[in-house]
Amino acid sequence: MxxxxxxxxxxxxxxxxxxxxxxxxxxxxxxxxxxxxxxxxxxxxxxKREVYADGRIFDITHPYTPNMPTFGTDEGIGEVIWLEKSMKNGSITNNSHMKMPTHTGTHVDSPGHVFDHYFDAGFDVETLDLEVLNGPALLVDAPRDKNITAEAMESLQIPKGVRRVLFRTLNTDRKLMFKKEFESDYAGFTEDGARWLVENTDIKLVGIDYVSVATYDHIVSAHLPFLEGREVILVESLKLDDVPAGMYNVHCLHLRLPGAEGAPIRCILIK
Incomplete structure (x- = not known):
């Protein structure tokens, strides 16, 4: 030592x-x-770092802070961690308490998020395939002048066989995840963009850089094509700034929360 x-x-x-x-x-x-x-x-x-191993490992998970944005409010998520037992106050150890919504920060969606019959049947985050959440992945820059529509998806020309894609959008340029106030004009998938991806690619893991994969105007309708077949996994609120576009190995592990339709997830990219 x-x-x-x-x-x-x-x-x-x-x-x-x-x-x-x-x-x-x-x-x-x-x-x-x-x-x-x-x-x-x-x-x-x-x-505290976000790049490790001489630039080979990137932490693409946002830290959970009180000012982290959450869907539909300007107040942020508020206190997530507080010291419930303190050595300074006589406890033999420091012990923190954690509480937050499951769809806050970098997190994963399961089919039960938007399909009630899947929720009732138990398609929660424990049913998500870890093989899909871990493996070769492509980080791409989506067109900055539009949402991810069918036209935008086609223009990206993602090769057949690519199963995991992380989409960096104008959200990263605008640093929306660093603003407490929720911005409803964030970039995301439209319904036709989501359906085009499902019908024309081999992608099974979709990652994006704000609180929802779907645009505000397509908040449910764009989720449906992704989750209806129970084959595509959505990871939202990824931290993709300062990471070069290209191929990586992605490693994402979410909390095992039986009965939950979403869960916090830790994701890294390795060159």
Whole structure:
């Protein structure tokens, strides 16, 4: 263990001399940023990143903050995390409490989201195929002057055989996910664009960069073609800024929430 990582733990009385015999790479590989060295008065400054492994791994999940936008309100999502038990107040550990809507932030939709008979039958997020959510994926830039219509989909000329596509739109350029207020003029799929994708491509994973894959005016009608056949999985509110377009391996894992038609999801891209 490097001295910059060991010192704060020694100062806090967390580690003992036995810890000194751990391999030197044990902590530095997981926490590469410097946590201070020298005296016990050093300030601890963790570094939070979105690009890892010398630019090979991109975190495309938005952090959950009180000002994150959510559908239909200008108030943001509000407090998601609060410290329910605090060591400063006498608890033996720090324990946080979490509460938020399932369709907030980077999240996944299941067929029960827009089909009540699927919801009743149990087609929740536990039924989603992890093989579809993980594998080779294409990040494309959608036309910036229109929504993703059938015409726009055809113009992208996505090759047959491509099963996972992440669509970067004007939403990313406008930084809509960084604004607390919900913007109803966001870019997304129209009904004909969704139907064209289902009928003319091999795409089974559709990702997009705002709170809904469907435009505001097609909020339900554009979801229906995607989810009706229970083969296409939708991932919404992806963080796609500063990621070059092209082929990657995508890895998306959502929370197992029995009975839920949506769930938060963590997604990364690997070159």
């Amino acid at each position: 490097g001295s910059s990582l060991l010192l704060p733990l020694l100062c806090a009385g967390v580690v003992t001399v036995a810890t000194l015999f751990l391999p030197s790479s044990f902590a530095s590989e997981a926490y590469p940023s410097a946590y201070g060295s020298g005296s016990c008065n050093v300030e601890l400054i963790p570094v």
